[in-house]
Amino acid sequence: MTPHPTNVTGTPAEALLKVRDLRITFGNSAEVISGVDLAVTPGETLAIVGESGSGKSVTSLAVMGLLGAKGVRIEGAAEFDGQRLNLAHPDSLTGLRGDRMAMIFQEPMTSLNPAFRIGDQIAEAVRCHRDVTEAEARARALDIMRKVGISAPERRMRQYPHELSGGMRQRVMIAMALVNEPALLIADEPTTALDVTIQAQILDLISQLQRDRGMAVVFITHDLGVVAQVAHRVAVMYAGRIAETGTVEQVFNDPQHPYTIGLLGSIPSLTGPRTRLATVPGSVPSPAEMPKGCRFSTRCPFAQPKCAEQPRLRELAAGHRAACHYAPLELSFGTAA
Amino acid sequence: MLNLFLRRIVGAIPTILLISVFVFALQKLLPGDPVLAMAGEERDPVALAAIREQLGLNDPLPVQYFNWLLAALQGDLGTSLRTGQPVTELILQKLPVTLQLGVMAILIALVIGIPAGILSAVRKGTLTDYTANLVALSGMSVPNFWLGILLIMLVSVRWQLLPASGYVPPSEDFVQSMRTMIMPAFVLGTGLAGALMRHTRSSMLGVLKQDYVRTARAKGVPERRVVLRHAFRNALTPIVTLTALLFGELIAGAVLTEQIFTIPGFGKLVVDAVFTRDYAVVQGVVMVTAVGFILMNLVADMLYILLNPRLRAA
Numbered sequence: 001m002t003p004h005p006t007n008v009t010g011t012p013a014e015a016l017l018k019v020r021d022l023r024i025t026f027g028n029s030a031e032v033i034s035g036v037d038l039a040v041t042p043g044e045t046l047a048i049v050g051e052s053g054s055g056k057s058v059t060s061l062a063v064m065g066l067l068g069a070k071g072v073r074i075e076g077a078a079e080f081d082g083q084r085l086n087l088a089h090p091d092s093l094t095g096l097r098g099d100r101m102a103m104i105f106q107e108p109m110t111s112l113n114p115a116f117r118i119g120d121q122i123a124e125a126v127r128c129h130r131d132v133t134e135a136e137a138r139a140r141a142l143d144i145m146r147k148v149g150i151s152a153p154e155r156r157m158r159q160y161p162h163e164l165s166g167g168m169r170q171r172v173m174i175a176m177a178l179v180n181e182p183a184l185l186i187a188d189e190p191t192t193a194l195d196v197t198i199q200a201q202i203l204d205l206i207s208q209l210q211r212d213r214g215m216a217v218v219f220i221t222h223d224l225g226v227v228a229q230v231a232h233r234v235a236v237m238y239a240g241r242i243a244e245t246g247t248v249e250q251v252f253n254d255p256q257h258p259y260t261i262g263l264l265g266s267i268p269s270l271t272g273p274r275t276r277l278a279t280v281p282g283s284v285p286s287p288a289e290m291p292k293g294c295r296f297s298t299r300c301p302f303a304q305p306k307c308a309e310q311p312r313l314r315e316l317a318a319g320h321r322a323a324c325h326y327a328p329l330e331l332s333f334g335t336a337a
Numbered sequence: 338m339l340n341l342f343l344r345r346i347v348g349a350i351p352t353i354l355l356i357s358v359f360v361f362a363l364q365k366l367l368p369g370d371p372v373l374a375m376a377g378e379e380r381d382p383v384a385l386a387a388i389r390e391q392l393g394l395n396d397p398l399p400v401q402y403f404n405w406l407l408a409a410l411q412g413d414l415g416t417s418l419r420t421g422q423p424v425t426e427l428i429l430q431k432l433p434v435t436l437q438l439g440v441m442a443i444l445i446a447l448v449i450g451i452p453a454g455i456l457s458a459v460r461k462g463t464l465t466d467y468t469a470n471l472v473a474l475s476g477m478s479v480p481n482f483w484l485g486i487l488l489i490m491l492v493s494v495r496w497q498l499l500p501a502s503g504y505v506p507p508s509e510d511f512v513q514s515m516r517t518m519i520m521p522a523f524v525l526g527t528g529l530a531g532a533l534m535r536h537t538r539s540s541m542l543g544v545l546k547q548d549y550v551r552t553a554r555a556k557g558v559p560e561r562r563v564v565l566r567h568a569f570r571n572a573l574t575p576i577v578t579l580t581a582l583l584f585g586e587l588i589a590g591a592v593l594t595e596q597i598f599t600i601p602g603f604g605k606l607v608v609d610a611v612f613t614r615d616y617a618v619v620q621g622v623v624m625v626t627a628v629g630f631i632l633m634n635l636v637a638d639m640l641y642i643l644l645n646p647r648l649r650a651a
Contacts, residue, residue, distance in 0.1 A: 124558065
């Protein structure tokens with residue numbers, strides 16, 4: 001499918017989910033997430049991209065109120081559908097979770113409870129939020145299972161997770177997430193653990209359900225190919241900060257942050273000359289050894305003394321922002337990367 | 338599933354047979370001649386030979402074994418060398434007493450151990466957790482006999498709340514039966530509660546980290562239900578195993594506890610039989626205990642199958 005760059009100019013007023021200056025600290029270590037801003041509008045897919053340790057999963061878990069309470073400090077303002085969220089107290093989000101906002105995870109093999117039947121697990125999501133009878137909850141479960149393309153749903157209802165394949169389990173997870181018709185779906189690498197053919201099916205399913213329901217989707221992935229396929233807007237995260245954000249076209253065609261450029265250089269291409277794939281040397285620094293100022297400066301080929309200062313996320317074009325002192329690089333260094 | 342249960346039951350038969358061989362061999366290998374013990378003052382070789390012949394002790398060992406096994410299968414475990422009473426009758430007399438003690442002790446252990454284990458897992462690293470661990474460790478470290486004597490001194494002698502010894506069957510006077518049994522059951526149960534608490538805690542800690550627990554929270558399931566339903570259900574398997582294994586400890590503990598509280602139970606029967614070299618009784622008791630242990634493990638196996646749907650397909 002092709003990206004739908006609608007809603008990209010959505011003003012913050014119509015955003016369904018707004019997060020401002022999110023900061024997360026584990027125990028006594030340095031900040032894991034440092035001042036992340038996010039906004040998603042209804043019907044829009046925002047992809048959060050980054051390598052392991054960039055904080056993309058932690059960010060989404062914090063928004064859902066699913067970060068374990070012990071030793072975690074969450075600060076920042078969040079608003080969902082005009083309602084303020086108290087991220088520092090995850091229990092206050094129990095009523096929203098699984099109802100207005102839902103989440104699916106990376107590991108379908110381990111994300112379903114092995115001790116309960118599929119139908120009961122989906123029906124439980126209904127009964128946690130809707131005052132309906134068991135029969136009505138099961139009817140809704142059956143209905144959503146059909147909609148997410150689970151074959152022979154009556155039989156599957158009575159089965160246990162171990163009797164289903166990975167792709168089928170991820171469909172069950174999606175059914176469970178969508179049974180209460182949430183306004184926001186957070187998908188944390190939902191296809192990473194699946195075969196490539198199943199991956200495509202699941203991505204299509206999520207996109208189709210989103211269009212049918214006008215749902216906002218936050219799609220967390222490290223796979224830029226997936227981003228191009230499903231997302232309208234992208235936020236590239238590096239070491240707990242947003243490096244660059246914009247529409248898929250802006251970020252893919254005109255990347256302005258050296259990290260984004262490095263990431264895009266690492267995608268193999270079928271067309272064009274065969275060249276050695278570019279890599280970003282090194283790895284994400286751990287919170288303990290995080291450099292001051294620009295966190296990418298230790299791996300950046302363009303690093304300058306000024307990079308010891310923390311760059312702001314600057315607007316370069318409508319909706320296109322990058323956190324680099326020297327963006328756009330063409331103007332700063334004369335040549336493109 | 339029924340098929341699976343049947344297969345487990347059939348699978349237990351060879352184990353029981355093997356134990357019966359050991360039990361039989363035990364009797365033959367133990368020092369001391371039961372014939373001499375029976376004959377008392379009589380030392381006439383002719384009379385001794387007659388007793389030997391009468392007991393079938395001159396037959397080849399395999400024949401003796403099969404005769405013994407055949408009789409045992411029909412519920413005849415021989416007669417006590419000391420009192421001449423049938424062993425089966427003795428055991429049937431004493432077993433219900435110890436069963437009552439054991440069931441009450443296990444219940445006390447479960448009621449204390451499991452909630453404490455869940456609580457300390459959920460509140461890991463807090464004062465609640467440390468306190469529960471400390472109490473559990475004390476419960477396991479304090480010897481039964483010491484706690485028993487202490488309780489008798491305090492509760493029975495000083496406060497005169499509960500009887501210090503004796504036994505009343507529940508069918509006769511239920512309240513009095515509970516009054517006599519609660520202290521020994523508590524002594525026996527607290528020792529097991531510590532082990533149960535620590536197993537429950539570690540099992541719950543493992544399960545609470547699982548992805549499906551996060552899924553339950555993501556569905557908006559209230560935390561209480563997440564812990565008690567989604568997590569605990571999956572944490573139960575090792576707890577069931579431990580409870581089945583505790584049965585052995587229970588019998589061992591009953592020996593001591595019954596001595597302290599002078600309860601005429603199975604444990605006391607064992608001790609008396611061993612001291613008087615009443616081999617027929619020892620044999621019967623060991624056999625019944627072993628079969629009981631196997632039965633407990635069989636029940637645990639069946640509970641696994643009920644708890645874990647993945648095992649049902651096998």
